[in-house]
Amino acid sequence: MKINVFGSNISALVCAGCLAETGNQVTLIGNRDKERSEPGLLKLLDTQLDAGRLELSTGYDIDADYQIISLEPGNCSEAKLIARSLAAGTNPSTCLIIRSNFTMGTFKTITELSQKPCIVNPDFASEGRAIIGFMRPDRIIIGSHAPEAIKSFKRLFAPFNRNHNVIIEMSPESAELTKYATNAMLATRISLMNELAQAAEHLGADIEEVRQGLGSDQRIGQAYLYAGTGFGGADFEIDLSRIQKIIHDSGSDEGLLKAVSLINEQQKEVLFRKIWQHYNCQLDDKTVAIWGISYKPNSNSIEGAPSLALIKALLNQGCRLKIFDPMLETNFTMWMRETLPLEQQKRIEICADMYEATEQTDALCVMTEWQSFYSPNFETLKTNMRTPIILDGRNLYDKLWLAENQFTYYGIGR
Amino acid sequence: MIETQAFSKLKPLAESIKQIHLKSLFTGDVNRFEQFHVQTEHLLYDFSKQKINSEVLHELLNLATESDLQPWIEKLFSGEKINQTEDRAAWHTALRDINNPLTEVAQQWRKMEHIVDLMHSHQLRGFSGNAITDVVNIGVGGSDLGPLMVTYALESDKLSIAPEIHFVSTLDARQLQRLLKKLNPSTTLFIIASKSFTTIDTLSLAETAKEWIEEASPSNESTLRHFIGISTNPTKMTEWGILPQLQLEFWDWVGGRYSLWSSIGLSIAFKLGMRGYKDLLAGAHAMDIHFKTMPFAENIPVLLGLVGIWNTNFLDLKAQAILPYDSRLKYFASYLEQLEMESNGKSTRRDGTATTYRTCPVLWGEVGPNAQHAFYQLLHQGTERIMSDFILFTQGQSNSERAKFHQNLNIANCLAQSRALMVGKSSKDLNKNYPGDQVSNTLLLNQLDAFHLGLLVALYEHKVFVQSVVWKINPFDQWGVELGKKLAMDILAHIETHTTEKLDTSTAGILNTIWKQNNEN
Numbered sequence: 047m048k049i050n051v052f053g054s055n056i057s058a059l060v061c062a063g064c065l066a067e068t069g070n071q072v073t074l075i076g077n078r079d080k081e082r083s084e085p086g087l088l089k090l091l092d093t094q095l096d097a098g099r100l101e102l103s104t105g106y107d108i109d110a111d112y113q114i115i116s117l118e119p120g121n122c123s124e125a126k127l128i129a130r131s132l133a134a135g136t137n138p139s140t141c142l143i144i145r146s147n148f149t150m151g152t153f154k155t156i157t158e159l160s161q162k163p164c165i166v167n168p169d170f171a172s173e174g175r176a177i178i179g180f181m182r183p184d185r186i187i188i189g190s191h192a193p194e195a196i197k198s199f200k201r202l203f204a205p206f207n208r209n210h211n212v213i214i215e216m217s218p219e220s221a222e223l224t225k226y227a228t229n230a231m232l233a234t235r236i237s238l239m240n241e242l243a244q245a246a247e248h249l250g251a252d253i254e255e256v257r258q259g260l261g262s263d264q265r266i267g268q269a270y271l272y273a274g275t276g277f278g279g280a281d282f283e284i285d286l287s288r289i290q291k292i293i294h295d296s297g298s299d300e301g302l303l304k305a306v307s308l309i310n311e312q313q314k315e316v317l318f319r320k321i322w323q324h325y326n327c328q329l330d331d332k333t334v335a336i337w338g339i340s341y342k343p344n345s346n347s348i349e350g351a352p353s354l355a356l357i358k359a360l361l362n363q364g365c366r367l368k369i370f371d372p373m374l375e376t377n378f379t380m381w382m383r384e385t386l387p388l389e390q391q392k393r394i395e396i397c398a399d400m401y402e403a404t405e406q407t408d409a410l411c412v413m414t415e416w417q418s419f420y421s422p423n424f425e426t427l428k429t430n431m432r433t434p435i436i437l438d439g440r441n442l443y444d445k446l447w448l449a450e451n452q453f454t455y456y457g458i459g460r
Numbered sequence: 461m462i463e464t465q466a467f468s469k470l471k472p473l474a475e476s477i478k479q480i481h482l483k484s485l486f487t488g489d490v491n492r493f494e495q496f497h498v499q500t501e502h503l504l505y506d507f508s509k510q511k512i513n514s515e516v517l518h519e520l521l522n523l524a525t526e527s528d529l530q531p532w533i534e535k536l537f538s539g540e541k542i543n544q545t546e547d548r549a550a551w552h553t554a555l556r557d558i559n560n561p562l563t564e565v566a567q568q569w570r571k572m573e574h575i576v577d578l579m580h581s582h583q584l585r586g587f588s589g590n591a592i593t594d595v596v597n598i599g600v601g602g603s604d605l606g607p608l609m610v611t612y613a614l615e616s617d618k619l620s621i622a623p624e625i626h627f628v629s630t631l632d633a634r635q636l637q638r639l640l641k642k643l644n645p646s647t648t649l650f651i652i653a654s655k656s657f658t659t660i661d662t663l664s665l666a667e668t669a670k671e672w673i674e675e676a677s678p679s680n681e682s683t684l685r686h687f688i689g690i691s692t693n694p695t696k697m698t699e700w701g702i703l704p705q706l707q708l709e710f711w712d713w714v715g716g717r718y719s720l721w722s723s724i725g726l727s728i729a730f731k732l733g734m735r736g737y738k739d740l741l742a743g744a745h746a747m748d749i750h751f752k753t754m755p756f757a758e759n760i761p762v763l764l765g766l767v768g769i770w771n772t773n774f775l776d777l778k779a780q781a782i783l784p785y786d787s788r789l790k791y792f793a794s795y796l797e798q799l800e801m802e803s804n805g806k807s808t809r810r811d812g813t814a815t816t817y818r819t820c821p822v823l824w825g826e827v828g829p830n831a832q833h834a835f836y837q838l839l840h841q842g843t844e845r846i847m848s849d850f851i852l853f854t855q856g857q858s859n860s861e862r863a864k865f866h867q868n869l870n871i872a873n874c875l876a877q878s879r880a881l882m883v884g885k886s887s888k889d890l891n892k893n894y895p896g897d898q899v900s901n902t903l904l905l906n907q908l909d910a911f912h913l914g915l916l917v918a919l920y921e922h923k924v925f926v927q928s929v930v931w932k933i934n935p936f937d938q939w940g941v942e943l944g945k946k947l948a949m950d951i952l953a954h955i956e957t958h959t960t961e962k963l964d965t966s967t968a969g970i971l972n973t974i975w976k977q978n979n980e981n
Contacts, residue, residue, distance in 0.1 A: 315589065315590075318589055319588060319590065322588075322589035326682060327679075327681055358581075359583065359585075359589075363585070
């Protein structure tokens with residue numbers, strides 16, 4: 047089948063790559079700039095391009111059976127332009143699939159403009175696990191009122207729905223809201239856990255133990271119960287503010303999600319507060335190592351990353367910083383240049399090696415759970431560091447063992 | 461004043477003009493407004509509703525010249541030590557010379573800007589590491605009234621990133637305690653604003669605030685993160701514990717009631733940003749330039765001051781009402797009470813002799829539309845002869861129909877009241893008889909923003925200065941407030957030792973009653 051995929055984000059690239067891999071002829075109207083930030087994506091795209099099933103183009107295939115819109119959530123206006131142009135002169139039986147997380151109601155406008163049957167098929171896969179999320183999804187939501195389009199969509203997605211049927215059909219409005227609701231629920235769980243973590247510290251409990259007890263309840267489940275330094279990711283935060291507005295506009299003024307957002311903003315600075323209190327509000331002669339800048343492992347995405355809030359807070363108190371991240375790229379140096387005064391930029395040293403970053407430091411903050419950070423050589427750390435303090439923003443380490451081995455350990459909620 | 465030729469010419473003019481009703485000055489004179497108003501780019505001053513004619517105005521201008529006003533203005537602006545009893549300059553104009561600031565002023569601006577930047581980027585931290593969200597300004601007199609008046613007036617210009625600003629001034633601490641109940645110690649910052657850093661009002665409140673933070677804070681070092689000091693006395697600030705990076709300074713040549721232009725204006729900068737704060741200074745500076753350079757006949761502060769002298773010393777009016785027709789100027793009258801009455805409420809001349817004429821009238825005021833339902837009755841039908849300043853802004857809240865309606869209603873009321881006070885209305889029924897003949901100024905500004913507010917405040921400062929020059933008094937000291945402070949310490953000692961020895965019977969009687977009631981409670 048012939049497919050046009052509009053978009054350049056990871057979701058669009060993964061969708062194009064995976065659909066080409068299952069034998070379709072895919073035209074990607076976008077660019078590959080973001081392919082390196084998702085594990086396996088570069089290889090997937092290269093293979094499909096070489097096989098001739100994937101083509102990168104500035105114009106779409108006029109004969110395509112499917113039009114998949116996978117633009118950034120802020121690109122509603124571009125989506126409308128595409129819809130308008132699809133109205134005339136495309137394959138009359140083509141159907142339009144919206145995978146972008148646009149503002150509520152965009153579906154309606156796009157259907158009217160394109161005069162084609164439309165489907166809302168939200169992408170639930172998270173960055174860092176996008177390919178597996180596409181190939182073996184928990185669920186495939188089809189939001190549409192067009193029976194023919196639904197049949198056609200099912201044919202296209204059959205290869206990803208083989209093990210057992212994960213398709214759920216619903217109205218487009220419900221599909222749009224389901225995507226927002228999912229992110230709102232995940233965000234709420236994380237912020238609740240972070241609040242509970244603070245209570246655990248206060249009470250002398252350990253949030254890791256609480257998490258296990260809590261998650262074993264089948265009504266709750268284990269996922270997204272990790273206390274940490276807060277969630278990031280640009281789209282996630284946009285979604286949260288949009289759903290906040292939807293709820294507010296619908297007449298509720300109670301502000302649950304506003305609290306979720308505020309707690310998260312506070313949580314991004316949690317390790318700062320621990321260092322600040324440890325050093326009795328005096329940080330201007332301190333050097334701090336930071337492991338992990340991206341907001342999640344296996345990604346170079348730093349938008350809304352908690353590490354950025356930590357970096358700003360430490361620099362404003364006069365600290366020097368030594369930074370290591372396995373996938374640190376130009377987006378971080380761009381952020382530095384755009385956000386920080388020159389004097390502050392000069393106090394950041396970007397290190398090529400995780401241990402080098404700890405040399406002569408007064409604290410180590412672990413911000414992202416990259417696999418290489420799970421089991422570091424603590425002897426090397428102790429030798430390198432001026433003061434062996436570990437601030438474990440992801441609760442990766444054995445706090446008792448570290449304490450026995452002369453480290454000062456601060457976790458989250460323990 | 462009374463030795464001048466102008467004075468002797470004005471005296472008989474006053475006697476004859478007293479006989480004329482104010483409204484008749486308008487009769488048949490279509491040019492009266494033209495003749496008795498001054499308009500600049502930013503401000504219109506209408507004094508046609510004063511009992512004045514061209515001859516009177518001419519002699520009042522002569523009075524200013526004979527009083528050496530121009531040389532005094534030059535002394536003021538050059539930083540000469542014109543506060544002679546305290547051997548200090550009164551150089552507040554140097555605080556707002558935004559294009560050509562003194563080195564030390566520019567240095568404090570930079571320090572202020574750094575603190576404001578930290579605050580606005582949520583990087584000013586309390587003991588817990590959380591960012592500060594609330595600022596409490598503890599100060600009294602000039603360290604309170606100016607910032608309070610300005611931040612209240614410019615609430616609509618508050619930056620979204622600004623913290624909440626609160627003001628505490630009264631030494632009974634009830635104001636402070638009420639506020640502390642609502643605040644979180646880990647995110648509250650106190651500004652201790654005191655010129656000398658010895659004022660007991662301020663320091664007693666600062667100690668209470670410190671204890672409140674200490675209850676929550678783990679160490680002295682972390683407690684001190686919650687206090688910014690603003691003073692002319694860095695030694696005292698350091699002794700109290702203010703961290704060097706949280707000390708802002710000003711200088712003995714800044715009078716307390718002129719200090720909002722100095723680092724005392726920090727709370728203003730927190731609310732409006734440094735840009736808003738500098739706009740305020742720029743407005744005042746624009747008035748400084750006007751005052752310094754315009755001929756007296758077109759010089760608004762000079763005219764405002766001379767008209768006040770005419771009313772006080774020649775027409776024998778006893779009080780001055782300040783009537784802003786804008787609710788945002790709620791604290792403006794309180795601010796002027798200090799500015800005018802603490803400056804010119806004196807009866808000793810610069811040469812050490814007593815004055816033989818009246819000086820500053822009693823001044824009070826209220827937002828006009830509210831005052832209409834309070835004390836305007838007295839203005840219209842009472843026995844007192846009063847002079848009033850109506851203050852009005854052209855721009856309303858917005859361009860919506862309702863906003864336009866409210867603004868028109870507001871303008872109509874302001875103009876109606878000044879007109880009613882002028883023309884009155886005769887009736888055989890004395891209850892419905894309005895004598896009129898009450899004089900007023902009207903100040904019209906385009907809008908109420910930082911620039912225009914700075915301009916307005918500086919206008920009154922210079923008006924006060926003009927009057928002080930004619931009255932030959934020093935407006936920059938305030939010896940009158942010292943005796944009460946001293947006696948308070950004396951009575952506090954009596955209370956602490958529970959004795960009434962050597963106290964007058966009234967004071968002793970009240971103390972004894974308090975002690976008795978305390979025992980019964």
